[in-house]
Amino acid sequence: MSDLQNLYQELVLDHSRTPHGYGLRGEIRAQSHQLNPTCGDEVTLQVHRAADGTVEAIAWEGHGCAISQASASMLAVLAEGLTVADLEARIASFREAMRSRGRIQPDEELLGDAAALGGVSKYVARVKCAMLAWVAAEDALAKS
């Protein structure tokens, strides 16, 4: 598989075409808007919590490249049912892999489909695309 095919795996393209969690809800508990000023990509993301405090769902809207859209969708799938501490740990793990310049492969056990974004970390200019929704989730949790 070429670097480019590795970057844009089928799973990534599938998520970008039919994103999970797309569509914001009316009741706003914890929400964050993130913008990448170099390319204009944006995401608005909400973390909805169940009565027991776990993450019930991530809802988001935005526009941007396939990487940023797929990444938001993968995060939404991953986050469902996690405790806040667990989600924060997984965001940290994803960030570490993304910033590793290809040295650290994302842990599929921890990150699920988002492990398919491992190829992004070799492309320094695209790491921000992959991180956009994850930063939004972190910010939304910090505000809640």
Next chain:
Amino acid sequence: MSTPRVTEPIAALTDAEVRRIRADFPILQTEVNGHPLAYLDSGATSQRPFAVLDAERSFASTMNSAVHRGAHTLAAEATELFEDARASVARFIGADDDEVVWTSNATEAINLVAYSISNASLGRGGAAAESVRLRPGDEIVTTEMEHHANLIPWQELAARTGATLKVIPLEDSGALRLDVAAELITERTRLVAFTHVSNVLGVVNPVADLVALARRVGALVLLDACQSAPHLPLDVRALDVDFAVLSGHKMLGPTGIGALYGRRRLLEAMPPFLTGGSMITTVTTTEAEYLPPPQRFEAGTQRVSQAIALAAAVGYLTEVGMPRIAAHEAAFGARLVDGLSAIDGVRVLGAGIDLPRVGLASFDVDGIHSHDLGQFLDDLGIAVRVGHHCAQPLHRRLGITSSTRASTYLYTTDAEIDAVIAGVSGAIDFFRRGA
């Protein structure tokens, strides 16, 4: 009796000439991601020939010293070369030597004008500066297609002075609405600022029409020549503009050097923007008197090696011939528009505008984000620009947030144009696979 002269169309560069030109640019011999580099991002920054690289190195190796200060031999030689460089750039754009002010780039040149007007509006510059003062009720006019560098300084100037900023809107095609411009430019208008060539659409704006509207009401004209000075013969006197700005790194020169052209009587009337060393005559602890332009606007240690290298760049361009470079690139502009428009799902921005264009085309591909497209092309060694190209209002007007831009220069080849067009087709197949 002599044979009557027939005006012949300007010949584009031959393949042999382009091959010779390319041999002067070391970076064009490199490979990117296993492919020969196809550099189609000259609109963002151009590449530099040996003549420019050598000029900078030679100055630093044999003559490096501060200009306009010190009496030693090197300082005198450096000053002479620095002023010769100014004269070269002035000649290149049809100005007099003392009408060219060095700046770091075009953005600084526009800010210099904006802040000088701002300072005049606060009362600086005495009676002489009256002609450039703004008051509440005065208006500045710019356009919806501008680079942010020719928009935000005017937003800020308006906010500081109480003047109002008006914006000439665009047709659906992306062309300027000259009918609306005629209504917006009124007796209240003091300055009209617009781009000569759009950095997104690649079209050459009707400068004469806009200048005529400004002249009718006595407004000043500032022309953003960043995308024209590198690619077209430019004569600021013939265009009858009051100010023009350019950026060295877009015209084979180094980064960190740009220039402001200003009509002599205006520069003489304007108070300084940056103040400090090298721009004064007499200084006391409470006040200072300033040198005439251009030195009045050149505070602090100057970018000497960059200015000398930029002079080498305009020397190189002049030797090839600006009319021939323009002809070479106009053909590429037409090929890009036609070739890309022929691909299903590709929309070339401004394709329907009936104006001359340079070798630059921006486009949107249905369902594929510009970043992904740019990544695919990069994998083939093709360098293009992606994003909003510092023109968010223009993209918003055209209903998109970003686009992909291919831009040429004198060293561009037919094969590179073929490669980018084929690359876009390939990207569509790649990203739509399995969909």
